[in-house]
Amino acid sequence: MEITASPDEIVLLVAALLGGGVATGFLAGLFGIGGGGIAVIVLFELFSALDVPDSVRMHVSVGTALVVMLLTALRSFSAHKKRGAVDMEVIKSMGIYVVLGVMAGSTLARHADGDVMKGVWVCIAPIMAFQMFFGHKGWKLGEDIPRGLFRPIYGAVVGFASTLMSIGGGVFVSSMMKLFNRPIHQAIGTASGFGPLIGIPGVAGFIWAGWDAVGTPPLSVGYINLPGAAIVSVASILAAPFGVKVAHALSRRALEIAFGCLLMFMSIRFLVSILTT
Template sequence: MSGLDLPWSELAVFAAAIAASGVVAGLMAGIFGIGGGAVLVPVFYQVFGLLGVDEVVRMHLAVGSSLAIIIPTSIRSFTGHKARGAVDMDLLKSFLIPVPIGVVLASITAAYISSEGLRVIFAVLMLLVAVRLLFNRESWKLKGDLPGTGGRTVAGVVIGYFSTLMGIGGGVMNNTFMTIYGRPMHQAVATSSGVGVLIAIPGTIGYIWAGWGHPDLPIASTGFINWVAVALIIPIALIVTPYGVRIAHALKKRQLEVAFGLFCIFISARFFWSLAA
């Protein structure tokens, strides 16, 4: 990795930035059930750039490393929410096959899509979710409960596919899916933590496969997973995630929606800016 030629003082700053993102990611995993990927992907993209990682693999590496970190943070978040009885286990069980199918399809896509393509997908979807949450009109909600087996199968594949391309734990997509059908935000957040587990495990394997043997990968990388970044983040995020769960259950529904919406706008703007630069 060319970034290792930088002065140790600068490398220490970058390591501190990654560690700080671990704190934020852990809180986000607990508060929003998103596994922290929406925080980690933009942070990793920036830090890998400062360390001289080639643009060709930088976004893929950010997404893949994020998915690897989401495995333990999602499990941690899921167990916390499940202990409070907030998870819709029926919906989660119906996603057991469709979500991983979407993940596999996304992993194949990741092997061929460009860095710019991944950034466009990330930015556009985050912006759409933000609009949905911030303006949140009752007329935007669909009547009736969640769809049956067929609808859930389609939703699961879509959630798994786009979440894997974004490097997130499925919370962004699943929260939207559940709240559109009138489900409480707290239940959506809790269930999303379980969806994150279904996405992160096969997603990590898929990104290892997609990037296997790529000549532009930095040191300590297996496919599109950088284990230095993973090792720095995981212990911090695991410690912090339970505090995020407590915050989620202390906030009112509308507070949770507005906070998540503003967060999505910020992240979307950051990636649109990177595309224009």
């Protein structure tokens, strides 16, 4: 497939990617989400405008966003860790199971169509948003995160769903930690540490999943589009620390409401896409 554009269109395209990258990085730092979810929205709209076939559009959006999520999450995680807002014990105890979940998600991505991947967003994001909107300090499942089978199972679920959503695990980890009596700032900081665990095997998995795919944009490796990943990543990495700074200046309730609104927007956008294609 050949995609052509005039010089003016190229300038607008680069500007849009840079703007999307800034938004991605800022929100990644603000919510500890790795930025991939925002990048999925930006890239999906971009590839729609470029007439990338619907059969691979969501796959390339998610795969490319995983690169953005990985690089942005590394920066966000480093910034949160410097502020002492990361519980490394939680990350270490769930890490291997997260990676196994990522492998399963990448395998599904190789065989599933785009609507299946959009459906993951539509089903899961509103549940997380509901908890953010209506949860309060009294809502908790226990005094601390349980051990035993809970961490392996939850870690695998986080890896599986996060790979298909390209969200870095922040949605699931921060919500879970909040329900187990952890401060919201620590929950967000720790969630940012799951981004690299998901991003590294996730990127490799989407390269493998799309290696022989037909209809991907030029300069793509598997389901990873290199120009989109590069431009959005650079802008997002530079913007992530500003999001972290704002996160630590906001109240717990303000962060929860803003996070919930973001989740609902993404869910509605993909539901509309499923219904209109």
